[in-house]
Amino acid sequence: MNTLIGRSTTALALCIASAAGAQAEDFNLDALIEAARAEPPLAVFDSTGKITTMAENFSAKYGVEAVGQKVKAHAQLEMMAREAQAGNVQGDVSIISDAPAAIAELLPNGFAVSWVPPDLADVIVPGYRDPLVVVTMANVWTYNTELYDSCPVSNLWEMTQSEWRGKVAMQDPLNKSVYTDWFNQMQTYGDDALAEAYKEFFGQEIDRSSRSATEQWVAMLAANAPLLGGSDSNAAEAVGAPGQSEGFMGLMSSAKYRDNADSDFKLGLCADIKPWIGFTNAGVGLIAAGSDSPNAAKLFIHYVMTAEGIAPQADDGKRSANTQVDLPADEPSGIGAVWDRLLTYEMASAADDYETRQDWQDFWRVHYDR
Structure with missing residues (x-):
C-alpha cells in the first residue's frame, strides 16, 4: 500500500507540512483517489462563499462527495478546537484566513494537521509549506475612478494629513486581526521602507529613536479619524458607489472589485502608492486531526493547490x-500585474503577529480620533 494512503489520523500528523521527508515519486494520486472514494x-x-x-467542482471531478460551507475564520477556529476536544469531528478541512491564530491555537494542541502534497511541494512558495498556505489574499488601496482620473494618493504618509481627515475607509483594527497583523508585519519587515517613504514625502529623516516608523504612521493614521466599518463591503461602498461628489480612499480586499460589475461601483486600484499598494494575508489549509475521511481530506487539499481547484478564488484576485x-x-482588480508592490505576508513571524495583537489594538485605541 502507498505510504501516504490508509494512515490513521494520528499518524497523519507525522506527514505535516514540510515535504523534506516525502518524495514526489512515493506519491500516488490514483491510489489517493481510490482511498478517498471509500470514505x-x-x-x-x-471564509469565502x-x-x-470549489467543493461541487471537486465532487464532480473525483466522485468524492464534498460539501462546502462559508464560515468566518474565528468560527472555524472555535469549531475545530471544540470538535477535537469532544472527539466528535464534523468538519474535515478548513482553509483559515487567520494564519497566526491557526498556528497558535490549533496546531500545537493537535486539533488539526497540515499536509503538503508531495508532488507539488517543489512549486509551493518557500515559507508557505509549514504549515501549508493554500492562498494569499490582497488588501489594496482603492479610489473612485468616477471622481479621479488616477489615484489621488502616491505615498502612505499622505493619508495621515488633514486633506484626508475622515476620508480613509477601512475595517476597524479592533475587530479585524488581519489589520493588526499587518501593522506588525510592517514593523518587522518594512520599517525601513516606510521610513524612506516618510523622507520622500516630508523631505526629512524620520526620528525612530523612540518609536518605529510603523508606530508613527499607525498613530497618525488613527488620529486622522479614518472611517471605520465592519466589513470590506462598507469600505467598497464608501469609496466606489457611483454619483459621489467627495472622494474617499479605501483599503479593501481585491475581491470587492467584482462590485464594479455587480453594483456599478467605480473602484480603481492605486497601483503606485509607496512603499506598498496594500498587503496580503494568508489562508492556511488544515485537516482536522480526528477526520474520518483523511484521504478525501488530503485529496481536497491537493485539488485546491491546483489551478483548477483554486480558480473560483483566483477570480477574486486571491x-x-x-x-x-x-x-x-x-x-x-488587476492586482496580478502589480503583486510585487504589495507587502506580502511572511509566515516566519506569524506567532509574533498573534502575540502582539492586543498591543497593536491598544495602540490603535489610544490614538484613534473619532
Whole structure:
C-alpha cells in the first residue's frame, strides 16, 4: 500500500507540512483517489462563499462527495478546537484566513494537521509549506475612478494629513486581526521602507529613536479619524458607489472589485502608492486531526493547490501558493500585474503577529480620533 494512503489520523500528523521527508515519486494520486472514494462524505470550510463551488467542482471531478460551507475564520477556529476536544469531528478541512491564530491555537494542541502534497511541494512558495498556505489574499488601496482620473494618493504618509481627515475607509483594527497583523508585519519587515517613504514625502529623516516608523504612521493614521466599518463591503461602498461628489480612499480586499460589475461601483486600484499598494494575508489549509475521511481530506487539499481547484478564488484576485498558478488576465482588480508592490505576508513571524495583537489594538485605541 502507498505510504501516504490508509494512515490513521494520528499518524497523519507525522506527514505535516514540510515535504523534506516525502518524495514526489512515493506519491500516488490514483491510489489517493481510490482511498478517498471509500470514505464518508467530506465537509470543507472557508471564509469565502466560493468554497461551495470549489467543493461541487471537486465532487464532480473525483466522485468524492464534498460539501462546502462559508464560515468566518474565528468560527472555524472555535469549531475545530471544540470538535477535537469532544472527539466528535464534523468538519474535515478548513482553509483559515487567520494564519497566526491557526498556528497558535490549533496546531500545537493537535486539533488539526497540515499536509503538503508531495508532488507539488517543489512549486509551493518557500515559507508557505509549514504549515501549508493554500492562498494569499490582497488588501489594496482603492479610489473612485468616477471622481479621479488616477489615484489621488502616491505615498502612505499622505493619508495621515488633514486633506484626508475622515476620508480613509477601512475595517476597524479592533475587530479585524488581519489589520493588526499587518501593522506588525510592517514593523518587522518594512520599517525601513516606510521610513524612506516618510523622507520622500516630508523631505526629512524620520526620528525612530523612540518609536518605529510603523508606530508613527499607525498613530497618525488613527488620529486622522479614518472611517471605520465592519466589513470590506462598507469600505467598497464608501469609496466606489457611483454619483459621489467627495472622494474617499479605501483599503479593501481585491475581491470587492467584482462590485464594479455587480453594483456599478467605480473602484480603481492605486497601483503606485509607496512603499506598498496594500498587503496580503494568508489562508492556511488544515485537516482536522480526528477526520474520518483523511484521504478525501488530503485529496481536497491537493485539488485546491491546483489551478483548477483554486480558480473560483483566483477570480477574486486571491493567489495560490503554487507558483505555477497565475491569476486570470480578466480578474477585475488587476492586482496580478502589480503583486510585487504589495507587502506580502511572511509566515516566519506569524506567532509574533498573534502575540502582539492586543498591543497593536491598544495602540490603535489610544490614538484613534473619532
